[in-house]
Amino acid sequence: MVSWSEINLLDLLRSVVDILLVTYVIYKLIMVIRGTKAVQLLKGITVIVVVWFLSSLLQLKTLNFIMTQAITYGVLAIIIIFQPELRRALEQLGRGRFFSRELQEEEIRKQAIEAIVKATTYMAKRRIGALISIERETGLNEYIETGIPIEAQITSQLLINIFIPNTPLHDGAVIIKDGEIKAAACYLPLSESPFISKELGTRHRAAIGVSEVTDCVTIVVSEETGAISITKNGEIYRNLTEERLTELLELNWLNQTKSVSGLRWNWRGKNNG
Structure with missing residues (x-):
């Protein structure tokens, strides 16, 4: 019979592996866009997210509504804006270079x-x-x-x-x-x-x-x-x-x-x- 301590240990290991994999993928994506204009766009997106969080925290309803709409419809814009970088990342993944660079x-x-x-x-x-x-x-x-x-x-x-x-x-x-x-x-x-x-x-x-x-x-x-x-x-x-x-x-x-x-x-x- 599996004890609760064993279950908790498995969950902990699974969570650690999950976080490490996500961190590594994010790191590789940053390496792909490093040195391109996409870096400046990424900074702009970060500003929008911070403003959205602060407007929500301070209950600035109008500003929060505008930021929410920008984030909601911004996903499609991000795909269009980052299209060259995404294509390059997929090409590297297809050539097996994404994880061996x-x-x-x-x-x-x-x-x-x-x-x-x-x-x-x-x-x-x-x-x-x-x-x-x-x-x-x-x-x-x-x-x-x-x-x-x-x-x-x-x-x-x-x-x-x-x-x-x-x-x-x-x-x-x-x-x-x-x-x-x-x-x-x-x-x-x-x-x-x-x-x-x-x-x-x-x-x-x-x-x-x-x-x-x-x-x-x-x-x-x-x-x-x-x-x-x-x-x-x-x-x-x-x-x-x-x-x-x-x-x-x-x-x-x-x-x-x-x-x-x-x-x-x-x-x-x-x-x-």
């Missing part, structure tokens, strides 16, 4: 870092100017939209070819997202900081500028000196060697889920322009 990301990033470092070193030796931004947690879609779509695998040959002088795509930034070159010839916001060294040009100001408003990592190759620099959190670290560039990319992109405070700690007082 993390297993692929690390290997893709390792190959990408190798290609980026190889291309950067090649261009530095030949004083070919370059500007490469790598998306992390904050989406760069608004800057991707200013450039020419590429959507290509990251290879050193392609990066070098993009930045060859007097070619259509060399002027501007390459933006990397999800292990791909998403776009080239992108416009990045210029920093207006008065503390930037006067010897730094537009590429460096753009690299610092985008790092002030996002958490991306941006690599710069100087056309004048061939020096390699990297920017993050509004700071620039200059005259990097090939080994140091690889180390910083691994620290701040490959292992971005870990602590990234080492960038400031390791470079405090060194080559900070």
Whole structure:
């Protein structure tokens, strides 16, 4: 005969598994829409829900009625608005990638870092100017939209070819997202900081500028000196060697889920322009 304690234990285990599965599915859905305009729409929906709850709590009948109608008929609107993201999620589920994406990301990033470092070193030796931004947690879609779509695998040959002088795509930034070159010839916001060294040009100001408003990592190759620099959190670290560039990319992109405070700690007082 099954005791009440056994029944309660089974119910508890079932509830825990249920909550964990729902949490994981929600997490995966957030990962799918991360870096897209859907994130801003999701914030708007959150505001509507909060206003609805407060209006109900404070018994603001007119406002509560309006919010209730917005939520009731908003389900169809959400399906329409999020249609690209929902379609992408279903495609990933059909390819079996929905639950195995993390297993692929690390290997893709390792190959990408190798290609980026190889291309950067090649261009530095030949004083070919370059500007490469790598998306992390904050989406760069608004800057991707200013450039020419590429959507290509990251290879050193392609990066070098993009930045060859007097070619259509060399002027501007390459933006990397999800292990791909998403776009080239992108416009990045210029920093207006008065503390930037006067010897730094537009590429460096753009690299610092985008790092002030996002958490991306941006690599710069100087056309004048061939020096390699990297920017993050509004700071620039200059005259990097090939080994140091690889180390910083691994620290701040490959292992971005870990602590990234080492960038400031390791470079405090060194080559900070």
